[in-house]
Amino acid sequence: MKRQVGVCACVAGILTGWTPCGGANPEEEAWALPELVITASRSPRDLQSEPWALYTVDAAEGLHRLGRRTTADMLREVPSVMIQKTSNAQTSPYIRGFTGYQTLALIDEIRLNNTAFRSGPNQYWNTIDPYSIERYELMLGPGAVPYGSDAVGGVLNALTPEAPEWTGAAEWNNSLLYRGATAERSHIGRWSTAARLMPELGLVGGVTWKEFGDVQGGRRVGRQRKTGYDEWAADGKIQYFITEDATLTLAHQSVRQEDAWRTHRTVFGKIDWKGLEHGDEQVHRFDQGRDLTYLRLEADDPFSHIERMQITLSRHAHNEERELVRNDGRRTVDGFDVESYGAGLQLQSTHAWGTLIYGADYYRDQVTSFARDYDADGSLTRIGLQGPLAADADYDLAGAFAQNTVTLWDGAADLVLGARYTYARADARRVEDPATGEPISLDERWDALTGSARLLVPLTADRRHVVYAGLSQGFRAPTIHDLTSFGVARSDEIEIPAPDLDNEEFLTYEIGWKSRTRDWVIQLGYYYTQIDGLIVKTATGRERDGFREVTKSNAGDGYVQGAEASLRWRGHPQWSAWLSGSWQEGKADVFTSAGEKTRERDYISRVMPPTAHAGVRWQNVTGAYWLEAAGDFAAKADRLSDGDRRDTQRIPPGGTPGYAVAALRAGVMATRDLTVTLSIENLFDEDYRIHGSGVNEPGRNWIVTAQWHF
Numbered sequence: 001m002k003r004q005v006g007v008c009a010c011v012a013g014i015l016t017g018w019t020p021c022g023g024a025n026p027e028e029e030a031w032a033l034p035e036l037v038i039t040a041s042r043s044p045r046d047l048q049s050e051p052w053a054l055y056t057v058d059a060a061e062g063l064h065r066l067g068r069r070t071t072a073d074m075l076r077e078v079p080s081v082m083i084q085k086t087s088n089a090q091t092s093p094y095i096r097g098f099t100g101y102q103t104l105a106l107i108d109e110i111r112l113n114n115t116a117f118r119s120g121p122n123q124y125w126n127t128i129d130p131y132s133i134e135r136y137e138l139m140l141g142p143g144a145v146p147y148g149s150d151a152v153g154g155v156l157n158a159l160t161p162e163a164p165e166w167t168g169a170a171e172w173n174n175s176l177l178y179r180g181a182t183a184e185r186s187h188i189g190r191w192s193t194a195a196r197l198m199p200e201l202g203l204v205g206g207v208t209w210k211e212f213g214d215v216q217g218g219r220r221v222g223r224q225r226k227t228g229y230d231e232w233a234a235d236g237k238i239q240y241f242i243t244e245d246a247t248l249t250l251a252h253q254s255v256r257q258e259d260a261w262r263t264h265r266t267v268f269g270k271i272d273w274k275g276l277e278h279g280d281e282q283v284h285r286f287d288q289g290r291d292l293t294y295l296r297l298e299a300d301d302p303f304s305h306i307e308r309m310q311i312t313l314s315r316h317a318h319n320e321e322r323e324l325v326r327n328d329g330r331r332t333v334d335g336f337d338v339e340s341y342g343a344g345l346q347l348q349s350t351h352a353w354g355t356l357i358y359g360a361d362y363y364r365d366q367v368t369s370f371a372r373d374y375d376a377d378g379s380l381t382r383i384g385l386q387g388p389l390a391a392d393a394d395y396d397l398a399g400a401f402a403q404n405t406v407t408l409w410d411g412a413a414d415l416v417l418g419a420r421y422t423y424a425r426a427d428a429r430r431v432e433d434p435a436t437g438e439p440i441s442l443d444e445r446w447d448a449l450t451g452s453a454r455l456l457v458p459l460t461a462d463r464r465h466v467v468y469a470g471l472s473q474g475f476r477a478p479t480i481h482d483l484t485s486f487g488v489a490r491s492d493e494i495e496i497p498a499p500d501l502d503n504e505e506f507l508t509y510e511i512g513w514k515s516r517t518r519d520w521v522i523q524l525g526y527y528y529t530q531i532d533g534l535i536v537k538t539a540t541g542r543e544r545d546g547f548r549e550v551t552k553s554n555a556g557d558g559y560v561q562g563a564e565a566s567l568r569w570r571g572h573p574q575w576s577a578w579l580s581g582s583w584q585e586g587k588a589d590v591f592t593s594a595g596e597k598t599r600e601r602d603y604i605s606r607v608m609p610p611t612a613h614a615g616v617r618w619q620n621v622t623g624a625y626w627l628e629a630a631g632d633f634a635a636k637a638d639r640l641s642d643g644d645r646r647d648t649q650r651i652p653p654g655g656t657p658g659y660a661v662a663a664l665r666a667g668v669m670a671t672r673d674l675t676v677t678l679s680i681e682n683l684f685d686e687d688y689r690i691h692g693s694g695v696n697e698p699g700r701n702w703i704v705t706a707q708w709h710f
Contacts, residue, residue, distance in 0.1 A: 051456035051468035079564030089260035090123035098153030129233035142474030145418035163202025183698035185213025205236030218687030264694035274652035283325035329376030354406030494547035538591035558588025637691035659688035
């Protein structure tokens with residue numbers, strides 16, 4: 001059984017211009033094969049029949065044509081997505097106003113999120129190697145019914161390649177890829193293979209090596225020291241076709257990142273730009289690694305009344321180690337290890353009332369952590385009871401869901417109704433009491449019943465034009481990190497454990513319009529998310545090691561609303577153009593910065609400024625070579641929360657300046673097996689940064705990408 005997701009690249013990237021599919025009329029070919037997505041319904045469906053704001057990104061397009069280097073960067077042109085960079089190695093997208101553990105990342109529908117995820121922007125999405133991914137599907141808004149906790153701002157599903165089809169004889173397809181960039185001072189190499197050894201057996205896999213040097217900023221900022229890092233990744237997938245209707249898949253991924261600095265906190269982050277303050281730490285760096293292994297059985301018509309079945313077993317391990325050297329030479333080394341064991345069952349049945357997708361999933365996270373303090377002379381002064389979170393803890397997350405799609409009035413509308421019950425438990429057996437330093441334990445439980453109702457109305461019989469509306473609940477159960485985190489948070493804060501937290505709850509209303517014709521692909525949408533019990537930080541009134549001490553509580557009631565649009569035009573065989581844009585606004589209750597037990601309504605952190613992306617592309621008739629010009633635009637980000645105003649090492653006084661940057665790109669199919677792309681990003685060498693980031697973007701950046709198939 002092969003996963004049926006999408007068609008050729010001409011429609012795979014809704015915002016990435018045009019890639020020919022071959023044939024005399026690629027537009028007609030695209031319409032003959034509708035674009036299928038799986039993330040919203042957990043089953044292949046035409047994108048035009050899904051009442052969600054959904055975007056697909058073809059990984060090959062993002063890597064080869066646009067020169068993207070991380071998974072988060074792949075989403076740069078998707079509306080309502082802002083790619084914040086704490087450092088060059090620590091990239092976290094804000095999706096409809098939310099980031100960190102309020103956005104859910106999946107790899108082949110397996111959770112990347114675990115109970116150790118930090119609040120706010122974090123680096124974990126950077127562990128998804130884009131060179132191991134075939135395509136991304138991003139569902140904007142809550143996905144609590146199909147996927148449970150954390151699916152608030154959006155759900156990203158990173159889908160890995162499938163083994164090639166059997167063509168009557170065994171075959172191997174290999175490729176070598178190189179990407180180099182001047183302002184990033186980077187080199188990336190990738191070897192990949194895809195093979196069908198016999199009718200029943202196929203495999204895909206590869207190895208990626210990455211070396212990033214210090215980023216060169218724009219014309220005034222120049223070199224940003226300690227922004228480089230090293231990374232390697234390996235992946236493999238074996239698929240055994242038991243029958244024509246059943247497939248067994250064994251897959252593995254490994255990623256390692258080394259020497260990734262959070263420079264804005266250190267003396268190396270001193271750049272003279274817009275009044276930013278500078279940190280005084282000598283070292284603040286991370287090493288991290290991730291390993292995912294899963295076994296999956298997929299079958300069509302396995303039993304009576306069951307059309308499709310999927311059973312998945314997984315092990316996901318993540319480790320992180322941080323080294324911090326303060327300005328007086330004192331050194332701390334801390335970190336954690338998380339092993340997540342997962343099991344999932346998904347079924348699909350068709351009945352008189354529609355198509356029902358239903359199932360259950362369970363994840364168990366096992367957490368250990370450590371912390372050691374050293375004096376300036378290198379002597380060990382303390383072995384902590386815990387590291388950044390509990391030293392010994394388990395976290396259980398279990399759920400059962402059902403989602404039914406029914407066609408009404410002879411195809412005049414589709415109604416999608418869904419519900420999920422979730423149970424979560426945190427059992428932390430070794431937590432440091434911040435007042436006494438003695439060990440304590442926590443045993444907390446939560447549950448949630450969430451639902452969604454969505455309606456899609458086709459305006460034409462062929463569904464080229466549709467409108468939709470939705471009402472969806474989202475939630476996030478408190479995690480081990482929420483309850484027990486102990487360490488540096490923002491530029492001037494240290495966070496202490498916070499027991500007795502409740503679920504965060506969200507309710508999103510949205511409406512949208514989708515059109516796809518021979519010349520146009522259009523998505524328009526508006527959303528309003530009501531926030532209840534957001535877990536927010538409040539000052540305790542104490543200081544610890546020179547930092548403001550903060551803890552957490554469910555105090556953040558509020559809202560986020562926004563509008564988003566994307567348009568792609570191809571009214572000429574050789575010309576295409578695209579435009580996307582976003583507007584967002586949001587506020588929530590927070591405790592005052594003075595630590596008083598009173599709340600005030602304030603902007604949510606990192607409100608996305610009005611943002612747009614545009615481009616135009618020309619290619620020759622055969623598609624053998626092409627040229628394009630593109631631009632990224634953002635207004636000044638001056639709607640700042642109290643925490644943003646205090647985050648003076650990342651956000652300049654008065655807010656992050658707006659920017660307008662241009663890019664030129666060209667590509668050529670040099671031979672049948674060799675393609676080369678040359679890009680000039682930030683053409684005019686501007687100094688700018690994405691709102692909330694700890695580093696500036698590269699200055700004028702020449703990027704060359706070459707891929708050879710053999």
